[in-house]
Amino acid sequence: MTEFARRVERVSISGIRKVFEAAGPDAINLGIGQPDFPTPVHVREAAQQAIADGVVDAYTPNKGILPLREAIAAKHQRDNGIAVDPENVIATSGGSEALHLAFQAHVDQGDEVIFPDPGFVSYDALTHIAGGVPRPLGLRDDLTMDPAAVEDAITEDTAAFVVNSPANPTGAVQSKADIKEFARIADEHDVLCISDEVYEHIVFDGEHYSPLEFAETDNVVVVNACSKAYSMTGWRLGWVTGSHRRVERMLRVHQYAQACAAAPSQYAAEAALSGPQDCIGEMVAAFEQRRDVVLDGLADIGLETPKPRGAFYAMPKVPEGFVDEVIERGVILVPGEAFGENGAGYARISYATGIEDLKAALELMGDAVAAVQ
């Protein structure tokens, strides 16, 4: 008899927190994975109104309130050019729960899951929690995921592969051709493509495409959230979109794990998705300006950085000992290995912070480079 479930044994608490604790309270924090903007006022007001009206005092339908699911369906039409039935959407407690549902409903004991390495920390953990076997996949030099490498990695045990564009921690954006290939691979190999699109709106160069636009089967499930686009990480509101049969399976997990997403957040999300969208453009313009400052600054101190085209992260190659030196100087970065074995030799910089802090941090990074060379 074991004391704990084996599924959870290999799951460790993300190393990112430990880095935060190692730096002092005055440190410049370039480790944070959330926008540094407030939630738009009209979104807050919608939640306040819903609370005042007393409509949030009870459970909502398991899938979420219909106006929110209609707003999500309208978003798919607007952004992806596809018609989605609101019944094929589940409102979740953030993108995190949406990912959890996708993994729990589709990954069986011993099933393999392919995901980018370096990649978002949840993919490995959720594979273990589902009893599956992680198959982390190294990336191209520009830190995008190569569809041919995904195809090569597929075995008869593969249940799913994860696409994350724009990506955390790399800022990489997959091309339209790659996204089409991912859809073809999901169709032809009959494996599920879990498309994590939480950064879909934060793209500077190129455009965001979803495999859902191109797949001919129902082998694509989309995970998304209000968290990054509307600076709503604390509201915990995301969703998963898939075919009727896939949503029905995911709903079984959601119903017993969560019952429904928090009602005030559902009203807030409806306002975010159906209200004015200029708040996104303003935030993205600020991120792009910072991206350029960071890229120039990193080049000046001699760190080679694959150009990030989206999200709010840069991932330079760094010399040995660099991250420790930087943290000692009061700048928090996340070492690349926190995102998988292939992240070793890189560090993730989040530029969800003001330009002045970024410039000060770049100077300290320059000192750290000099110290380790």
Ligand SMILES: Cc1ncc(COP(=O)(O)O)c(C=O)c1O
């Ligand atoms: C790639 C990626 N997917 C999903 C999530 C989870 O988002 P949420 O805060 O909505 O749970 C994050 C959060 O950092 C992320 O970076």
